[in-house]
Amino acid sequence: MDCGMILQCVGISLVGMLIAAAASLVPGLHIYNVIALTMVFVFEVKELFPNMDMMVLTSFMVGLVVGFSMLFTISSQFFQPCDDSSRYIMLPHEKFLFERRGHEAVLLSAVGGMVAVFFISVAIPIFGTYFSGLRKILTPHLYWIIGAVMVFLLMTEWPKDPGTGPTPLKKMFDGWGALLMGYLCFVLSGLLGVFTFFRTTVPVDSAFQSLMPVFVGLFAIPSQITTILAGVRYPPQHVAKSAEVYAEDVVRGSASGLLAGSFASMIPAMTPGPAMLLSGHATVTGGDRQFIIGGGAGRMMYYVGALLFFFMPGVFLRRGGAAINISLVFVPETDAQFYLVTGIIALTGALSFLLVFGYSRMSIWIARKVNYKWISALGMAIMAALVWHVTEWQGLVIMTTATFIGLIPNYWHTRRINLLAVLLVPMFLSLSGLGGDVAQALGIF
């Protein structure tokens, strides 16, 4: 690979990172939504410049993913404050916002992200083959591992309501209300997932983006609606010159996040949410700082680490939306490509980490000038437009259906993780060979 090509790839990856920075201002917008839109652009470019080396466009996508993974939660931090009335538990980063420490939460998350970038750039090239060997051993077992995650999620949500009713039955009813709504959420999301996996409802040209309206509906739009309906004000934020964090917090938080990210990278249908839940329990993560650092590390490891495995010679693991989309236009072949992508990840990761400081300040400034409800309304409009553009009216119908399901956890105080049944259930059925039978029994095909 010549120097000119390397410089082109590095340059375009920085452009990707900057575009990710701009897109990250829309709270709730997911990296895969941006990639979906980018793919439309990539196909156009490919048609216009048939001789163009696809490594260049691939580098652009890598920069986009790295930048997004580091920055995309910052807008949610400041533009989506948690309203007490719609939540049973306030997560640590949400709590930090009300304690004037939103900027500190952003920095802690970025520290986790940077540790993950370091790990990905150094450890995967050295130890990646062991990871690949482990995956080969576990491949025939993936179906029951996904099944085990589902069983664990369903059996370990404890009733949050202490149950103060006069009779045991009434107490149990108090406690089980949220649990049953969680089960309803799981079942509805699972059915939606089976429907989406086994039947193409969006236009055939956009079939590779059939999950986009589902995810926007289940996660992004409900968050926006909840924010628009929220009636909270949060105090002016303190931009700290340093973040109080001990080495133990960084090590334990990052270890938990890296474990979660690695698990999610290896197991189909797994995302950082349930993986973080499992790894947090397994490593007994303690305290708010470790939770936030772990989140940053886990997201980076999942989105970027999994992507690097796609380029790794002898592994070529196609896990996650980024790798799947890139594989539509690019087939990795050489060691040079792998090391170039590794370098791009290290560079864009470090630069986006530096970007975090200013980006967080800018978000605080925007939140001071513009009511967060308007930002969420704009975000919701952008996402609906995106869904319509990529998947047409059929996508909008699916998105609306998913939105109703996605609102359940907010208003019945149950786990949002249940919504991930949309991936877990169809993937489990598919890998265990039951997918066709179940889809047929449900009249899907």
Place this chain on the structure above:
Amino acid sequence: MKGIGHFLTGIAIASFFPEAMRGALDEKSLMLLLGGAFGILPDTLDFRIGRYLWKHHRIVTPDLNNLDARPVAAAVAESIDEAARTGKAVHLKLNTLKVSANYHRTYSVNVDDKAKTVTARIGPLKTMGQVMGGTGFLPRSLPDVPREQLEAVAAFKADAVNSYHADTQVAIFSGPDFAFVPDNGKVRVDFIPWHRTWAHAPLLGVFFGLLGLLVYGLVGMWQGAGPEAFVSSKALSAFGIMTLAFWGHTLVDQFGVLGSVLFWPFSSKRSAGFKFTHAASVMGNITLNYICVAIIVGNCLAYSSIDQIDSALPWASWLGLAGANGGRAYFAVGVLNYLLYFMAIPLALFYGAVKLWPKVFPGPTAEDTAKDEAAEGVDGPGELSGD
């Protein structure tokens, strides 16, 4: 131990059953999941059902608008004396005080069995993220009530034995339950008495195992294999997995402070734990989880191709042993190889790192914490007892 430890213990136990492993590879069987499900089941039964069936004789809910520790201390002391006087157990529940979605008002209770006193204290606010007022960045946030309402002491007359935590905090989610049980002329203080009772009893594990045997046996018969298929290896494996996974939970719990009711329904007395670790111990949980994952992966490896086994465990091929898992020597060397490479060495490295850690990265001293708190304008911990 944390729930995931029990869950992994159950799957690790199931992975020793050849029927479950072969079934996973050949028939996409779900037998391994039985291990996980029955490994976690005792806690699921306790926290989703058992706690609601528990009958409370006294329920204490302090008034959020007029916080007062005196009725709390009095209720606990009276319950102890009532148990001694009547010779019957008294069940007491202390309800939590939810202020908002993120904040709970805390209070604590201390039963001093030597001094025969109960001390109740109204405490600071606590967040759902477990941040207590007076630490970190959260102000101490004590309520503005007369001093005698903040801390109160009530005396009891009976002889009592309190072997669990000296200080019980009532903070978030559900509040603690106590049972004051007359035992050998004294009153024993049991903490969360509905936990680790019938739902952790080994006999219940046998019952579930038999249920598994019945279901798998009937399915085998229904699939046309005839009556002899009732006691098939699959049905026996289901019995073994369900029973042992359930027992695994009880056994793992036994290593902590609190034991289980081991002989239910013949006795309702909860045994004491071995006290090797405790439920929230970082080292204990990580060690258990790592060992379980290593066992599961090791058993998956045992059913992999020879190439995969040889590349992960090279000792057997170095010694020129052949026959894969069919050969006993090959298998034994492989197991030793696995134990050293993937269990002993990683755990030794982990324990070594934990041991060295405080020397390399000393944590915050009490002086640092005091400085931080002073800088943040947080009241010191001595506020309540100071003049």
